[in-house]
Amino acid sequence: MLLPASLLIGLVSIYPFLSGISMAFTNYDVISHREPSFVGISNFLKLLTSDKEFYSILKYTLIYTLSVTIISYVVGFYLALLLNKDLKGRAVARALILVVWVLPSIVAGYSWRWLLNTQGLINALLLKFQIVKEPIGFLLSSSAKQITCILFGTWKSFPFMTLVLLAGLQTIPRELYEAAQMDGSMATTSFRYITFPLMRQITLVSTILMIIWTFNNFEDVYLIMGGYPTADVWVLSILTYYTAFTRHQMSYAASIAVFMMFALTICMIFYRRLVSSK
Amino acid sequence: MKLFRIMRRHVNSLFVYILLFLSVVIILLPLFNMLSTSFKTEQEFYVSLRLIPQKPTLNNYSVVLLHTDYVLNILNSLIVSSSVTLICIIAAGFSGYALSRTKGLFFRIYTDFLLALYMIPLVLTMIPLFVIFKNIGLFDTRTAPILSYSAGYLPVSIWILKGHFDSIPTELEESAYIDGASKFKAFSAIIAPISLPGIAAVGILAFINSWKEFLLANIFMKRDVIKTVTLGLFRFVQAFRTDYGYIMASATLAIIPIFVFLIFSQKSIIQGFTAGAIKQ
Numbered sequence: 001m002l003l004p005a006s007l008l009i010g011l012v013s014i015y016p017f018l019s020g021i022s023m024a025f026t027n028y029d030v031i032s033h034r035e036p037s038f039v040g041i042s043n044f045l046k047l048l049t050s051d052k053e054f055y056s057i058l059k060y061t062l063i064y065t066l067s068v069t070i071i072s073y074v075v076g077f078y079l080a081l082l083l084n085k086d087l088k089g090r091a092v093a094r095a096l097i098l099v100v101w102v103l104p105s106i107v108a109g110y111s112w113r114w115l116l117n118t119q120g121l122i123n124a125l126l127l128k129f130q131i132v133k134e135p136i137g138f139l140l141s142s143s144a145k146q147i148t149c150i151l152f153g154t155w156k157s158f159p160f161m162t163l164v165l166l167a168g169l170q171t172i173p174r175e176l177y178e179a180a181q182m183d184g185s186m187a188t189t190s191f192r193y194i195t196f197p198l199m200r201q202i203t204l205v206s207t208i209l210m211i212i213w214t215f216n217n218f219e220d221v222y223l224i225m226g227g228y229p230t231a232d233v234w235v236l237s238i239l240t241y242y243t244a245f246t247r248h249q250m251s252y253a254a255s256i257a258v259f260m261m262f263a264l265t266i267c268m269i270f271y272r273r274l275v276s277s278k
Numbered sequence: 279m280k281l282f283r284i285m286r287r288h289v290n291s292l293f294v295y296i297l298l299f300l301s302v303v304i305i306l307l308p309l310f311n312m313l314s315t316s317f318k319t320e321q322e323f324y325v326s327l328r329l330i331p332q333k334p335t336l337n338n339y340s341v342v343l344l345h346t347d348y349v350l351n352i353l354n355s356l357i358v359s360s361s362v363t364l365i366c367i368i369a370a371g372f373s374g375y376a377l378s379r380t381k382g383l384f385f386r387i388y389t390d391f392l393l394a395l396y397m398i399p400l401v402l403t404m405i406p407l408f409v410i411f412k413n414i415g416l417f418d419t420r421t422a423p424i425l426s427y428s429a430g431y432l433p434v435s436i437w438i439l440k441g442h443f444d445s446i447p448t449e450l451e452e453s454a455y456i457d458g459a460s461k462f463k464a465f466s467a468i469i470a471p472i473s474l475p476g477i478a479a480v481g482i483l484a485f486i487n488s489w490k491e492f493l494l495a496n497i498f499m500k501r502d503v504i505k506t507v508t509l510g511l512f513r514f515v516q517a518f519r520t521d522y523g524y525i526m527a528s529a530t531l532a533i534i535p536i537f538v539f540l541i542f543s544q545k546s547i548i549q550g551f552t553a554g555a556i557k558q
Contacts, residue, residue: 005370008428012407012425012429017403017406019410102486102490103490103533106511110511163548163552215399218400219492219493240402241404241493244405254406264397
């Protein structure tokens with residue numbers, strides 16, 4: 001009974017995965033049409049020692065991943081707390097938050113690009129309320145673009161966080177809060193001693209998932225930059241893409257991707273150790 | 279004193295309402311903007327930035343639907359997403375059931391292994407898949423993304439359905455076996471109908487995720503005639519550089535099907551994607 005699914009996963013996921021790993025150890029180059037030969041770890045050595053571009057992209061990828069994860073966690077928790085109360089519009093609000101997740105990145109990306117344009121709605125509002133004197137170039141300067149990517153990534157990710165954290169909050173029995181209130185604790189204290197500790201498991205799982213997805217993410221950054229991301233906002237997945245399909249260095253691209261996976265696995269191990277030792 | 283407390287509670291609630299409302303507005307600004315732009319004429323688009331168009335027009339939609347082959351893109355997306363959904367439901371149904379009902383170390387390892395697949399970056403498998411598909415002649419077909427997506431969503435689907443099956447007591451099948459039913463019959467006639475919520479969740483998730491996917495579709499589909507809606511939109515953006523009315527109209531069209539799903543099956547979707555995170 002397991003066979004059909006296993007076959008499909010095996011052929012389309014695992015075989016290419018292994019093939020990709022092995023590709024990283026060759027010098028496969030589609031253009032030159034020569035037979036790829038085994039080159040050992042030279043791709044990795046080149047990547048880690050003589051590739052300046054790689055390190056700056058790695059740095060940005062880490063900043064991007066951590067920022068998106070942390071901000072979406074905080075915002076998600078905040079919204080989950082809001083939604084956990086018995087308010088009238090709760091179901092509607094939940095549905096609307098889900099809308100953000102359902103939107104394809106291409107739709108969301110272009111929509112936001114239009115809004116963030118120097119002549120777009122957001123700048124128009126900022127100017128109108130005189131919050132700024134000149135329009136902000138969200139999509140123009142290097143650091144502005146980097147921040148915009150992070151914010152867009154957060155916007156796309158927070159529905160997941162919100163809904164998962166909300167589901168977790170809903171498993172906490174009301175009696176705990178009532179008992180705490182009778183003992184005279186205020187909202188902030190009960191949060192610190194009841195809510196947060198009980199949410200540890202969910203926090204761990206959701207942040208791990210978010211880190212994995214954000215680190216591997218391609219579409220969000222690519223599309224908020226309109227399909228033409230400049231090098232200052234490249235994340236590792238975009239570097240892999242361009243290395244493989246524009247620079248035609250398949251093996252080198254594979255080695256970048258293998259590195260990504262390796263780095264993630266190590267991070268996961270450390271992260272798990274860190275949290276469980278508490 | 280008591281009055282003060284009551285008042286404070288009301289102000290608190292009001293404050294929360296306002297906060298929630300503001301959050302929702304900020305969150306949905308792009309959506310509103312998209313909708314409103316799609317109904318604007320070109321002149322109005324350049325002149326004003328108001329959210330509600332003064333002279334709404336359906337011109338953008340008619341141009342996109344009648345004078346381009348966008349409908350083809352929508353059709354392609356339907357074909358791809360439905361195929362993936364079907365494959366996922368059937369394959370994950372069988373696998374989830376097998377993993378749920380069979381004991382043994384192998385199966386436990388297999389289940390954990392499925393979750394580990396999450397960590398493989400898509401960009402890693404996309405390179406060899408590109409080469410493999412080219413070699414076996416599946417490149418530039420709809421089959422390539424269908425296979426890729428199915429393989430990608432199967433682990434989560436299996437995980438969700440296994441969870442569902444785990445919660446169904448085995449007595450149900452056992453009473454069916456006593457009555458002489460085969461394993462397969464027990465599954466299809468008894469278990470499957472009860473698991474409809476889980477199956478629906480898996481199906482909807484697979485459909486939505488396939489619909490909105492961009493990267494693999496962009497790599498594997500080059501001919502305009504088989505492109506899905508995400509690629510079609512991408513092409514439009516290059517083509518209609520500044521005619522945002524057309525772009526927004528096509529974007530709105532692109533999200534109608536998943537919106538429909540959203541309206542009818544919110545619970546299933548939430549259940550689907552929190553299932554990976556909450557181990558029950």
